[in-house]
Amino acid sequence: MGQVIIRDFDIPADDFLAAGEASSAVRKLLSQLGVAPDRIKRTAIAMYEAEINAVIHGHGGKAHVEIRGDKITIVISDKGPGIEDLELAMQEGYSTAPDSIREMGFGAGMGLPNIKKHADELVINTEKGKGTAVTITVYF
Amino acid sequence: MTIRDIKDKLGCRQAAGTDKMLEREITGVYCCDLLSHAMAKLDHGNLWITVHTNLNVVAVASLTDAACVIVPEGIEIEEQTIAKANEKQVAMLSSTKTAAELSYEIISLLRKAG
Numbered sequence: 001m002g003q004v005i006i007r008d009f010d011i012p013a014d015d016f017l018a019a020g021e022a023s024s025a026v027r028k029l030l031s032q033l034g035v036a037p038d039r040i041k042r043t044a045i046a047m048y049e050a051e052i053n054a055v056i057h058g059h060g061g062k063a064h065v066e067i068r069g070d071k072i073t074i075v076i077s078d079k080g081p082g083i084e085d086l087e088l089a090m091q092e093g094y095s096t097a098p099d100s101i102r103e104m105g106f107g108a109g110m111g112l113p114n115i116k117k118h119a120d121e122l123v124i125n126t127e128k129g130k131g132t133a134v135t136i137t138v139y140f
Numbered sequence: 141m142t143i144r145d146i147k148d149k150l151g152c153r154q155a156a157g158t159d160k161m162l163e164r165e166i167t168g169v170y171c172c173d174l175l176s177h178a179m180a181k182l183d184h185g186n187l188w189i190t191v192h193t194n195l196n197v198v199a200v201a202s203l204t205d206a207a208c209v210i211v212p213e214g215i216e217i218e219e220q221t222i223a224k225a226n227e228k229q230v231a232m233l234s235s236t237k238t239a240a241e242l243s244y245e246i247i248s249l250l251r252k253a254g
Contacts, residue, residue: 016196017195017224019196020196020199023203024202024228037184041184044203044204045204048179104175105196105197106175108174108175108177110177110180111176114176117180
């Protein structure tokens with residue numbers, strides 16, 4: 001794959017109707033490019049978790065996707081409250097999601113750990129009151 | 141074993157998806173209501189049993205390429221979820237059995253089919 005493919009998506013706030021649309025589009029794109037199914041699955045899981053986090057915690061945001069050579073890089077950014085204690089947030093089972101979110105099957109405190117598990121590289125930049133940017137890289 | 145075989149043998153009602161989608165071969169069954177967990181564990185072609193009926197179920201099933209979602213205990217599936225499932229081509233079945241009964245019966249059928 002010599003070409004560079006760039007895609008940008010809006011992630012609307014509190015909109016579970018649209019949540020997952022960006023991940024779904026990227027999954028389809030990777031499938032068309034002939035990327036190995038297990039790599040597609042890893043990408044889709046990591047991106048979906050980050051997308052859902054932006055919907056639940058970040059008042060929505062943006063997804064910037066770049067596919068170049070042998071890797072995909074996804075930046076999910078929001079202008080939400082930021083993550084107060086990143087070390088705690090990375091622990092499985094820790095969640096600040098409200099009950100309304102838990103009732104939908106989220107908020108189990110697995111989002112960030114799941115991203116870490118499925119991404120080859122994960123960088124999180126977060127600032128209290130400013131927002132969070134999650135950068136996910138998966139090698140094909 | 142196809143989705144249709146499971147549907148007929150277990151007496152499920154089809155809630156979303158086309159007839160053609162029921163011909164898909166299934167690769168196994170998975171039962172979990174934590175979406176992050178299901179997301180990580182569901183394999184393509186799996187039947188997924190969950191009590192959730194919200195839109196995110198369709199997104200998780202679609203992203204993991206699950207064969208079908210089965211909602212147990214006759215729990216009503218939201219209209220917008222059915223519409224989304226049809227749009228995303230995710231088959232959904234509804235059953236009056238519990239998740240445990242469904243899991244047991246599906247695993248038994250899969251083992252018998254070898």
